[in-house]
Amino acid sequence: MSTSWPLWEVFVRGKRGLNHVHVGSLHAPDAEMALRNARDVYTRRNEGVSIWVVKADDITASSPDEKDPFFSPSGDKVYRHPTFYSIPEDVPHL
Amino acid sequence: MADELELAFERTVQAEARIEPRDWMPDGYRKTLIRQIAQHAHSEIIGMQPEGNWISRAPSLRRKAILLAKVQDEAGHGLYLYSATETLGADRADLTDKLIEGRQKYSSIFNYPTLTFADVGVIGWLVDGAAICNQVPLCRTSYGPYARAMIRVCKEESFHQRQGYELLMTMMRGTQAQRDMVQDSVNRWWWPSLMMFGPPDSESSNTEQSMAWRIKRNTNDELRQKFVDMTVPQAEKLGVTLPDPLLKWNEERGHHDFGQPDWDEFWQVVKGNGVCNEQRLAHRRKAHEDGAWVREAAEAYAAKQVKEGVA
Ligand SMILES: [Fe+2]
Ligand SMILES: [Fe+2]
Numbered sequence: 291m292s293t294s295w296p297l298w299e300v301f302v303r304g305k306r307g308l309n310h311v312h313v314g315s316l317h318a319p320d321a322e323m324a325l326r327n328a329r330d331v332y333t334r335r336n337e338g339v340s341i342w343v344v345k346a347d348d349i350t351a352s353s354p355d356e357k358d359p360f361f362s363p364s365g366d367k368v369y370r371h372p373t374f375y376s377i378p379e380d381v382p383h384l
Numbered sequence: 385m386a387d388e389l390e391l392a393f394e395r396t397v398q399a400e401a402r403i404e405p406r407d408w409m410p411d412g413y414r415k416t417l418i419r420q421i422a423q424h425a426h427s428e429i430i431g432m433q434p435e436g437n438w439i440s441r442a443p444s445l446r447r448k449a450i451l452l453a454k455v456q457d458e459a460g461h462g463l464y465l466y467s468a469t470e471t472l473g474a475d476r477a478d479l480t481d482k483l484i485e486g487r488q489k490y491s492s493i494f495n496y497p498t499l500t501f502a503d504v505g506v507i508g509w510l511v512d513g514a515a516i517c518n519q520v521p522l523c524r525t526s527y528g529p530y531a532r533a534m535i536r537v538c539k540e541e542s543f544h545q546r547q548g549y550e551l552l553m554t555m556m557r558g559t560q561a562q563r564d565m566v567q568d569s570v571n572r573w574w575w576p577s578l579m580m581f582g583p584p585d586s587e588s589s590n591t592e593q594s595m596a597w598r599i600k601r602n603t604n605d606e607l608r609q610k611f612v613d614m615t616v617p618q619a620e621k622l623g624v625t626l627p628d629p630l631l632k633w634n635e636e637r638g639h640h641d642f643g644q645p646d647w648d649e650f651w652q653v654v655k656g657n658g659v660c661n662e663q664r665l666a667h668r669r670k671a672h673e674d675g676a677w678v679r680e681a682a683e684a685y686a687a688k689q690v691k692e693g694v695a
Contacts, residue, residue, distance in 0.1 A: 294683065315467045315470060320685075320686035330460075331463050334453075335540075
């Protein structure tokens with residue numbers, strides 16, 4: 291049995307103005323076939339206007355074990371959030 | 385360290401948060417999930433056959449298009465689920481082997497034959513209806529990829545159930561012979577549909593641990609009761625009788641009382657002795673083997689493209 295087709299991760303843009311979102315994976319011999327299969331498997335009801343397929347092997351991911359140190363640079367930067375700044379209530383549109 | 389990991393896992397599950405693929409999880413949790421999701425995937429794939437049997441004989445182009453779309457959805461459901469098993473480290477090809485070698489099970493409902501076109505309607509109404517009862521709570525199952533696959537599946541299932549019920553309504557407005565055909569079909573599928581929720585809680589060995597891990601959200605008996613309560617008024621509206629003399633409303637419980645399916649028959653079918661077990665597996669095996677040259681050709685083409693620097 292021939293089963294060495296690589297695994298592809300599939301990302302779909304639901305409609306214009308939205309990001310591509312991961313929806314699942316599939317196996318295909320090449321990128322072209324991966325796209326075609328992704329259309330049939332993940333967008334049978336107009337769920338998308340654009341599809342990305344990425345070889346699963348080509349994805350580098352952070353691992354949850356290293357979660358704290360990896361995400362800590364943003365953890366202590368509260369000033370990146372709008373709620374950090376107190377503005378009087380009577381200032382409109384801010 | 386292992387205790388700490390286990391504690392973190394339990395805390396996540398207790399908090400109704402989701403476990404994701406790269407999280408630490410107990411071996412038993414991973415194994416249970418792979419087994420359950422694979423069986424679920426196999427059921428979707430084998431589940432294409434009973435209805436696929438009627439595609440070429442659907443009575444109109446409209447019904448044929450609907451049935452084709454439904455059967456194609458079931459293939460999609462199988463693929464979403466195989467995709468979820470792979471996030472747990474399972475191998476899709478290996479699962480296919482296990483299915484066609486009879487080493488992993490699928491839902492026993494698909495080992496019953498589809499004798500008339502009314503069966504297409506009754507399967508949509510009762511079998512997909514029971515599947516929906518099973519699957520809606522799984523949208524909140526603790527393993528993220530499984531829960532997300534279930535959300536996609538549930539969105540599509542409502543079309544399956546509605547097209548079935550509409551088909552039956554159409555037949556019930558037809559001739560006496562058509563109404564009899566619907567009733568006969570309901571008589572054959574009612575009990576196997578109740579079996580889809582699995583054995584009674586008193587005999588179900590896996591339930592407790594799966595509930596603790598929040599893989600399973602309701603017991604078999606709870607879901608069966610829910611299905612019966614949902615279905616009775618639908619049957620009334622349709623004008624068919626559910627073939628259970630014990631079925632009646634229990635004011636005190638606020639639920640319907642109903643009889644038990646023939647559990648000996650259930651275990652016989654699970655063990656492989658149903659009417660269609662052999663046929664279903666043989667068909668799946670043949671489809672897989674007949675597709676081998678396509679898979680090989682696509683692979684050879686991809687390799688050639690890489691060599692020529694096209695891709
Ligand atoms: Fe399905
Ligand atoms: Fe379905």
